[in-house]
Amino acid sequence: MTATRLFIPALLLITLLTSCGASELNSKAEQTAQAFYSNLQKKDYAAAMALCSSKAFGVSTKRDWLNSLEANAGLLGDIKSFTKTSGFNIETSTSNGTTIITVYDVQWQYGKSKDSVMLVKEKDGSMKIYKYTWKHSDTKYVAGLNESERQAIQYIDAIKAGNYDSAISFCSKEALAVTPKEKWAAFLQRASDNLGVVSSYQLVKDSAAYTIAGTGQAGKGNYYDIFIRSNRGGNKQLEKIVFFQKDYNERVQLAGHYFL
Numbered sequence: 404m405t406a407t408r409l410f411i412p413a414l415l416l417i418t419l420l421t422s423c424g425a426s427e428l429n430s431k432a433e434q435t436a437q438a439f440y441s442n443l444q445k446k447d448y449a450a451a452m453a454l455c456s457s458k459a460f461g462v463s464t465k466r467d468w469l470n471s472l473e474a475n476a477g478l479l480g481d482i483k484s485f486t487k488t489s490g491f492n493i494e495t496s497t498s499n500g501t502t503i504i505t506v507y508d509v510q511w512q513y514g515k516s517k518d519s520v521m522l523v524k525e526k527d528g529s530m531k532i533y534k535y536t537w538k539h540s541d542t543k544y545v546a547g548l549n550e551s552e553r554q555a556i557q558y559i560d561a562i563k564a565g566n567y568d569s570a571i572s573f574c575s576k577e578a579l580a581v582t583p584k585e586k587w588a589a590f591l592q593r594a595s596d597n598l599g600v601v602s603s604y605q606l607v608k609d610s611a612a613y614t615i616a617g618t619g620q621a622g623k624g625n626y627y628d629i630f631i632r633s634n635r636g637g638n639k640q641l642e643k644i645v646f647f648q649k650d651y652n653e654r655v656q657l658a659g660h661y662f663l
Contacts (some may be wrong), residue, residue, distance in 0.1 A: 431486070432503045432522045432530040439520070439532055442508065445481040448472050456523050456531035458499060475537070478544050478615055480512025488517075499523050503530065513651055514542030542653040544625070548613055550655045551627035551646035552606060558644060558657060559631055563601040567591050575647055575656035577621035594662065599636020607632050620650070621647040621658045 435454055442451035448469055449457065460468070476482075489506040501524040509516045521534040539545070561570035567588045571579075582590070595601075597603055605631040614626045627646040632639060640662060647658035 413547075420468065428524065428530060431528075432505065435522055435530050435532065436487070436505060436507070436520050438508075439535075440485040443472065443476075444485070446476060446481075454532050456525060456533050458523060459531075459533050475516075479514045479516065479539070479542060483510045483512060485509045485518075486568070493516065499533065502533065509537070513544070516541045544613055544615055547625055547646075547648060547651070547655050548627050551629050551644075552611065554646060554655065554657065555606070555629040555631060555644045559604050559633070559642075562591060562595075565595075565606070573657040575621060575658055577647065578656070578658045581620055588630060590660070595635075598662070599638065600639055602634045602637075603633050603638055604633040606630070619645075619647070622649075624649040624653075625651070626658070627655065630647065 439451050439454045440446070442454070451472065452465060452468055455468070463471075486508045487505055488508050503522045503524075505520050505522075507520065516537040516539050518535065518537045520532060522530040523533040525531050525540055527540040546643065558570050560571075561567070570591065571584055571587050574584075579587070601618050610628075610630040612628040616623065617626050619626050625648045629644045631642040631644060632642075633642055642660040643659075643663055644657070645659035645661070646655050648655045
């Protein structure tokens, strides 16, 4: 009987061992990422951050992470689903050691996000979250901001034309409860008398702001601040137009007008 030797080239053996190691890291990374999103979905942020490496809190503190996670949920609501959309990309020679990056598509209650999750290999061989970033799309808060800008233009156009009734028609009932229609019209007239009639204006696009589920003069809800740089009587004037909605399911309406 002739003996048969099994011969495996060294390079092939190394490749097989490396492949097995990568597969194990990928498996551990996916388990951690899935658990991370499951905790975010339950809004159990303590459990989510327990899956983070200590390196994650080197620049941003745990409080920073918590604030960011809570703010994200405040803007977008509940996580409805999360799906891994890219394979695991392994980097073995980074300054932080072995890292893996994966991408998730997340469907939220009020929008979507494309997330990048970087995991790092710990000394015990586990994979922990090191970085978590996202990019929002199709969101309700941006839709509210865009609607506020659209209404701000119509509101200022009405003021420019001297049609105060049309301008006041943009006001929410909450705003008119604080400043009745007659007082609002008198406010607009005083502005024209003291500062001059609006001859031209432009939106200050990079200054628009929002506060979701905040509290203000109109009560609790979403506030959108739109800034207008107007030309009144030959002088430049910065004006802040505030819009309000009780929640994402309600209409956006005018809540305030301020001269800065």
